[in-house]
Amino acid sequence: MSQDATNLGADEALIKPLHRVSLKLTLLVGILVLLVVNMFIVFARQVGLGLGVTGMNHPVTWGFYIVNFVFFIGISHAGTLISAILRLSQAEWRRPITRMAEVITVIVLAIGGVHPIIDLGRPDRVLNVFTSGRLQSPLLWDVTAISAYFMASTVYLFLPLIPDIAILRDRGGKLRPLYEFLSWGYVGTDRQKRVLENGMTVMMIIVIPIAVSVHTVISYIFAMTVQPGWHSTIFGPYFVVGAIFSGIAALLIVMICFRTAFHLEDYLKPIHFSYLGKLLLIMSLLWFYFTFSEYLTAIYGNEPHEMHIVMYKFTGAYAPFFWGMVVTNFVIPVALLSSPKTRTIPSIMIASISVVIGMWLERLNIVVPSLANPRLPTDTGFYIPTFTEWSLFAGAVALFALGFIVFSKLFPLISVWEMREGESHGVKEVTDRVKSYLPGGGTQAKAQTADSGKASEK
Amino acid sequence: MPKWGMVIDLDKCTGCGACVAACKTENNVGVVSPRLSSENRSMFWMEMIKMVEGEEYPDMRVRYIPRPCFHCDRPPCTRVCPVRATYLAEEGLVAQIYNRCIGCRYCMAACPYTVKVFNWYEPQWSDERKQCVNPDVSLRPKGVVEKCTFCYHRLQIAREDARAENRPLKEADYRVACQDACPAAAISFGDLEDKSTKVYELSRSTRAMRIMEDIGTEPKVFYLSEGE
Known part of the structure; x- marks a missing residue:
């Protein structure tokens, strides 16, 4: 080694931007x-x-x-x-x-x-969390x-x-x-x-x-908690989906920035962005599905406390943030990423920035409206962040x-x-693997696929 | 073991706010400036809340409801505290440990009655108020959560007195500050499980109700109202 x-050959380009x-x-x-x-x-x-x-x-x-x-x-x-x-x-x-x-x-x-x-x-x-922590607390x-x-x-x-x-x-x-x-x-x-x-x-x-x-x-x-707007069984998966959604968007932004800054065009190719862009599109649809389920159950159930918060988000003080979230998380990415024609790197960048903003708005829409509208209607509040x-x-x-x-x-x-491994073994490995999927595929290929992770020795 | 509870007769309550003022002085609850008050940083352990029913006069009704901490038997706030700075103590009181509280405000977010208050700044005491700080109640630093304790210090004193006089604690020994201040005698306080007490009788009256019983918190503050 x-x-x-x-002598890294062409891969020198990866080391070049360092230092x-x-x-x-x-x-x-x-x-x-x-x-x-x-x-x-x-x-x-x-x-x-x-x-x-x-x-x-x-x-x-x-x-x-x-x-x-x-x-x-x-x-x-x-x-x-x-x-x-x-x-x-x-x-x-x-x-x-x-x-x-x-x-x-x-x-x-x-x-x-x-x-x-x-x-x-x-x-x-903060260290009280260790000296007198209660494992019963979600925190x-x-x-x-x-x-x-x-x-x-x-x-x-x-x-x-x-x-x-x-x-x-x-x-x-x-x-x-x-x-x-x-x-x-x-x-x-x-x-x-x-x-x-x-x-x-x-x-x-x-x-x-x-x-x-x-x-x-x-x-x-x-x-x-039992607070309206929060006490929901789908919150776990809803948050995970949102997290992966915003994560992919952030990854795409970083990739596009460093592709330009470090001249990595030969490594981060349109195909990578196309694949990740499709993934972002899928996550956008999934996010919409979860959001739709979350709000439809609240609206259809029509429980007054829940409804109060839903209306606060739909038509009240948080309406700009709520509808902004729908536009940035769903409308923009779906419009830009659905067609291969518009799924270009610049539009993926726009979609990703939009999703990152949208997911931030989503977190805002979850945390603040529920707190601002507690069950006792006399205690409603507002929140305006300061310079701090x-x-x-x-x-x-x-x-x-x-x-x-x-x-x-x-x-x-x-x-x-890993790039060099891909260049030296990747192609053969994939060819062998695909052959093994097909009828009459060699057993040798199968064995190799099973632990292709260890296939570094020739 | 006693189980302390409160009954507030809304048919007697005039909404005068004497309980609110008495509570503030008794428990050294911080007084904030008008500016902070407009920012929703007022501090009340006992608060007079105003409920408006209906939209327009004359088809509307305004109710005033004094609201202390409800000392729930199944408190949502104690369940979420990461450091056991709030807990359901013996005798049913929901207690706060100011010296342990890390100020995460999770209990405030979890309380469906929004009774807990936070020290957003170091409490300021004017020279006049410094003279009349209640020595029986500890002052809270900034950054911790506090709330009504059912004047727990009064229970401690009453119990010591009773022990010194070698007699059991009587109903009249442990009275809370808001109860003492109420000119309409709308507030009763005592052991909810002792059949001889007034609160036992009142809490089981047909006029008695509790706020948001449906969420299963089992508050120990009862309101009496004819209901019409």
Whole structure:
């Protein structure tokens, strides 16, 4: 391996953008850093003065922080889940996509996971969750599920990264000690390859149920209460579908941005966007189906408290956000992605941005209207976020972008060794596999397909 | 073991708000500025809520309902607390532990009666009010949730007194502040399971009802109303 390492041939393009810092990038990073610094200052002020500096009040006791918590954790489902499903189903077109998906997960999860803490009135007491935690509380389920997911997805990002780090280490350079440390002595012996691939297989199987559990228990925060608009049995799957939906959209945005910035046109081809675009379309329809079921049962049942909230969203103060959500999550993506003619990269970009906005609106539509219209009609409220919440929101998004940029400058955004594996074995493997599906297909091919993950030895 | 509960006679209540004021002083509940009040940051443990039935005069009716914490027997709020900072204590009181509360406000979101209040800022005390802070009730810091305790400190004092005098606790020993302040004697308080008490009798009267009984929270505050 170490002999090939310095000679990547055409795949040199994947390593090229690393360690290079252009003027434009410095400028962008500068702006992002400013936003992040602003976030920390504003947060310090919030801790000092109290949560009164936000727009939250009685009875709307949760606002942007919880909305963003659900939203960011939703985005995190892009990654690991999609990458694990694609790897498990041996979809060959996954190769240039999985790494980016996994990075999104880890960074967004770290940011989203902190949101409940910035929402606390007493963040200094957050460790009470460990000293006097009650497992009966859905919040504890969240703590458990999110830390498990963060752990699993970090490992799942790191394992397939090891061979690439080894390549970077062998190429030398200033950062060699870092790569040396992170590569864990990987030199690509057969045993190492086997162990690595076994590890990846175990992780991709573990990570799928964890990912599903994470967003399910986040929905349980709401669904376990008896509040109208929240107390719904379909919330678990509804949240998971929404999460994957927004996740794919975020993945597409990141892919399109870095395709242009890093000149990866030869790797991220229209076909990849076409496949993911179709997936986004399917998720959009699925999302609509869930939304339709959720609201139809409420409307048809006509229970006054439920109905009050439905009308608040349909025609009341939240009507712009509700109908905005329907347009951005359903009308725009379906209109743009249904026909192969319009399913081009620019329109996929528009659809993805629209979906990310729409899914954020959906979280807003779930959290705030129910709180603003409690069962006792005398206690209705309103919620207008202040500069504090907007600053923390902007800071969180900037932190994500910053994290992604730093990663992209340290490690290849497209898995080099997996691309090369695809180039050297992929075609033959797929041909053999397809032959084995057909009548009279060779048994040899079948055997090879069964563990094509281990097919790295010739 | 007693099970403390309250009965509020809406036919007697004049909506004067004396209970609200008495509760605020008794329990050191923060007073907020008019600006904060307009932002819905007012703090009440006992609140006078106004229910308007009907749309237009004369086909409308306004009801005033004093609302303390209902101290549910099956409280939705205690169930969701991540750190057991709110719990159903012995004798049926729903208690808050201010020193443990992390301020996640999940209990506030889960309470169907929206009775819990949050300290959005550090409570401000004017010099006059500093003079008359009740020493029996702890002051809350910013960032924690609080609510009506059924004047639990009064129970502690009453029980100590009774023990000192070597006699059982009598109904008249444990009275809550809103009850004391009510000029119309609309509020009764006592042990819901003791047949000799007034609340036992009233809570079983045909006029008695509880708010949102259908959601299964079993509140221990009863309202009396003729119903017409």
